[in-house]
Amino acid sequence: MYYFIAMTPSLPTAGEDRQEISGLRTLEDINTLILHSHDLQETLDNIVSLVSKRMASDVCSIYLLEDDGETLRLQATKGLSRASVGRITMKTSEGLTGLVVEQRGVVNTDDAPTHPRYKYFKETREEKYHSFLGIPLFERKTPVGVIVVQTRESRVFTPTEISTLTTIAYQISSIVINAKLLDSIRKKEEERAFFELELKKIQAMEQDSVAKSRAVPTGKKGKQPLVLIGAAVSPGFCMGRLYVLSRRGTRSATLLEKILPRPEEHKRFQMALEKAKIQTLYMEKRVAQLISKEDAAIFHTHLMILEDRGFIAKIQELIDSDFGAARAVRDVVDFYVSAFSRMEDPYLRSRSADMEDIGRRIIDSLEGNDKTPKRLREKRILVAEEILPSDLATFDPEKIVGIVTEKGDVSSHAAIMAKSLGIPAVLGIDRLLAHIGLRDEVIIDGSSGHIYINPDDRVKGEYERLQHDYSQKRKELEELKELPAVTRDGCRAFLRANIGLLSDIRVALANGAEGVGLYRTEFPYMTRKSFPDRVEQYHIYRKMLEGFPGQPVTIRTLDIGGDKGLPYFQYPKEDNPFMGWRSIRVSLERHDIFKEQLAAVLMASIHGRASLMFPMISSVDEIREIRRIIAEVRDELTHHGKPFDPDMPLGIMVELPAAVQTAAILAREVDFFSIGTNDLIQYTLAADRNNPRVRRYYDPHHPAILHAIKTVVDAAMTAGKKVSICGEMAADPLNAVILLGMGIREFSMSSPAIPVIKQALQNVDILRAEEIARKVLTLESCSAIRECLAEVRRELDI
Numbered sequence: 001m002y003y004f005i006a007m008t009p010s011l012p013t014a015g016e017d018r019q020e021i022s023g024l025r026t027l028e029d030i031n032t033l034i035l036h037s038h039d040l041q042e043t044l045d046n047i048v049s050l051v052s053k054r055m056a057s058d059v060c061s062i063y064l065l066e067d068d069g070e071t072l073r074l075q076a077t078k079g080l081s082r083a084s085v086g087r088i089t090m091k092t093s094e095g096l097t098g099l100v101v102e103q104r105g106v107v108n109t110d111d112a113p114t115h116p117r118y119k120y121f122k123e124t125r126e127e128k129y130h131s132f133l134g135i136p137l138f139e140r141k142t143p144v145g146v147i148v149v150q151t152r153e154s155r156v157f158t159p160t161e162i163s164t165l166t167t168i169a170y171q172i173s174s175i176v177i178n179a180k181l182l183d184s185i186r187k188k189e190e191e192r193a194f195f196e197l198e199l200k201k202i203q204a205m206e207q208d209s210v211a212k213s214r215a216v217p218t219g220k221k222g223k224q225p226l227v228l229i230g231a232a233v234s235p236g237f238c239m240g241r242l243y244v245l246s247r248r249g250t251r252s253a254t255l256l257e258k259i260l261p262r263p264e265e266h267k268r269f270q271m272a273l274e275k276a277k278i279q280t281l282y283m284e285k286r287v288a289q290l291i292s293k294e295d296a297a298i299f300h301t302h303l304m305i306l307e308d309r310g311f312i313a314k315i316q317e318l319i320d321s322d323f324g325a326a327r328a329v330r331d332v333v334d335f336y337v338s339a340f341s342r343m344e345d346p347y348l349r350s351r352s353a354d355m356e357d358i359g360r361r362i363i364d365s366l367e368g369n370d371k372t373p374k375r376l377r378e379k380r381i382l383v384a385e386e387i388l389p390s391d392l393a394t395f396d397p398e399k400i401v402g403i404v405t406e407k408g409d410v411s412s413h414a415a416i417m418a419k420s421l422g423i424p425a426v427l428g429i430d431r432l433l434a435h436i437g438l439r440d441e442v443i444i445d446g447s448s449g450h451i452y453i454n455p456d457d458r459v460k461g462e463y464e465r466l467q468h469d470y471s472q473k474r475k476e477l478e479e480l481k482e483l484p485a486v487t488r489d490g491c492r493a494f495l496r497a498n499i500g501l502l503s504d505i506r507v508a509l510a511n512g513a514e515g516v517g518l519y520r521t522e523f524p525y526m527t528r529k530s531f532p533d534r535v536e537q538y539h540i541y542r543k544m545l546e547g548f549p550g551q552p553v554t555i556r557t558l559d560i561g562g563d564k565g566l567p568y569f570q571y572p573k574e575d576n577p578f579m580g581w582r583s584i585r586v587s588l589e590r591h592d593i594f595k596e597q598l599a600a601v602l603m604a605s606i607h608g609r610a611s612l613m614f615p616m617i618s619s620v621d622e623i624r625e626i627r628r629i630i631a632e633v634r635d636e637l638t639h640h641g642k643p644f645d646p647d648m649p650l651g652i653m654v655e656l657p658a659a660v661q662t663a664a665i666l667a668r669e670v671d672f673f674s675i676g677t678n679d680l681i682q683y684t685l686a687a688d689r690n691n692p693r694v695r696r697y698y699d700p701h702h703p704a705i706l707h708a709i710k711t712v713v714d715a716a717m718t719a720g721k722k723v724s725i726c727g728e729m730a731a732d733p734l735n736a737v738i739l740l741g742m743g744i745r746e747f748s749m750s751s752p753a754i755p756v757i758k759q760a761l762q763n764v765d766i767l768r769a770e771e772i773a774r775k776v777l778t779l780e781s782c783s784a785i786r787e788c789l790a791e792v793r794r795e796l797d798i
Contacts, residue, residue, distance in 0.1 A: 034706075047589070048061060051168060057079075059148070061078070061150075062074075065101065071092075073086065073088070075088065080125065081124055088121050088124060095118065096112060098575050104143060105794060106136075110154045123660045131155045132150050134147070158695055166416065168551070226452075227431075230405075230449050231478055234419045234690065238375055241381065241441060256654055260324075269315060269366070272366045273362060276361045276365055280299050290397060301354065307467070330363065332359075333355055381404065384405050384406075387418075403418055426444055429451065443460070481510075490766075496517035497750070497752075498517065500522070515552040516548060518556060522560060524537060531593055532599040533598070537600030537601075538604050541603075542607045543600055555610060555613065557601075594652065595633050601648075602642075602644035606644060606645055615655070617652040623762070627650070627669075650670055664719070671721060673722070675726070677725060685698060685699065685710060703785070709739070725746070725747050730747040733796075736757045737769050741772050
């Protein structure tokens, strides 16, 4: 019963799943480390241990740039000699680590000791480590340090590994900056304590005002600054005054309530239950309008609980045992809350808040506390012991600038809704309410999990600067939203979104997506107990098309198997499921499933610019079989008087080497190609990027991959057919420039990447992009291509 649709992310393509989850888990764990670290040094020590383990490296080290801007000091390490920490320093003009700062970019070599910039430090004992990967840490565009990983084996780190460590480096930069702030504040507190002690000594000797003036200035209106740490659950930051959400004393009130005769208590309960149902329906509708139906699904779950016979029967049994209705509800809800709280699974454990929310609404109805909805007259930071889903549903989100609570975590629905609303939130701060008051001013950093209570002028100034920079960057990207993706010399490109949920529509439009290049249809199948029929699917596809009026929406047929299974569909046991019975192969054997989906897409096609795309195509025979089945479905729809677009384009995903080799033949059979680079790289190079032993072979810049893409583009152009990119490569600015130079004009990617790619394309000439593409296609090795692209990245500043 207790599930929440919005918890399920957009379904990734094959092979993308585990690496993404691992990267997210590492970032989440880095955030968690803050909770268990007491100072900057402990934070960094914990980070290098975690990253070394997750990157499967022999060494991970962090070097921080000192105030002179020229000296790097080894601040933390896992793998090098511990005695060298704090002692090893180098100028930015020295060593490979200095080279990272000097170039403001990645340094990646498989034989560090032979590199001309290699500098040996006897104390580190690092002569046994051959590979070296260094990533700069930035505060805005200013270097603040370097993170380095090393291994004994001689190897070059892959683009996937570089991307992972770059993301980690970005997170570490924020943590280092915040840790430094925290460290600075602690030092200031120590100074304050010292001066206070000195002041008392002086006051004991002479009571004069001069002595008093030596006290260190404090925060707002004489209040002492304080920093608290919790779980960072919704990124961003804000500064403002507070609204403290207090709960009425329902627990004590229920114990003292006057108990009426049983029939009256049953009647009171039934009326309160009906009121709670009406409130829940209202909140479901409100959240659906404010955010999305997927986010509102939690209230549908609440409604299911309110209608659950077992839940109602338990309350009625206690009323029959001479409990008052409110006490009966309280005891039954406590039973469920306790049961959920004991569960190991964090998602299920967080559902205890939902039961608490349901119980509170029924008791409020019983006690008459449900009449006046909460209203905020001005923008405030919402503070509470715990934020329940109904709280966010009843408040005006425009008036909430941030959220901080004592309870809650990343799995709570309040956290999920805060993310959807874009409200910075830090949850799970121990004894928050004991440290905070209505008159306090607070800064929330939802990215690092810090909150600053009554911050001093230095901290306020820093966050005001960050807010200004963040606003400027958002303004720059926001200004691009309505503009087309056009190069400096007028070459037009189209940036579309990869989508898996209806709730993704809002995010795609907010980022300026020009339609959908890949709609993954697996999710509606995964959230049901059986295969959805054509009518259910039709309504989903119609909403997707209507969400992008006048813009193309490419719908990919069911891609199950491999790493994507359905709980109600039995698969054969296979030694290698990624090369087994999956994707279009399932559809071509299970015509009953395939025809239902084809009928649904055709029926929905009259509501927009729909295209239909088929995954994992390996031969022209498959395309001809697909066309035969589609003809049968069209005849059936015509027979039943169901309208559809007879000219809906049909295309294929090019993700197998067989499709690349026969691209010229396949182009004659379809209306368009979409190159799925994730699987194309994996199958061409026989390298599962999620397998650490072969991950370094998974390289999007391998000559075979670049030439394969060029082959497909040329075949499509010769046949006069459209070709697009819908894999992970499209979301990297440098790759987008290369692909543009190869002839690609349509890109599909994760929505948040669209503004960044648009900005990159607007800052380049098509002639330069073509020159770059020609250059990399002449190079024979991965290392030569990487060196070339490093120069291009510096030139274009992307």
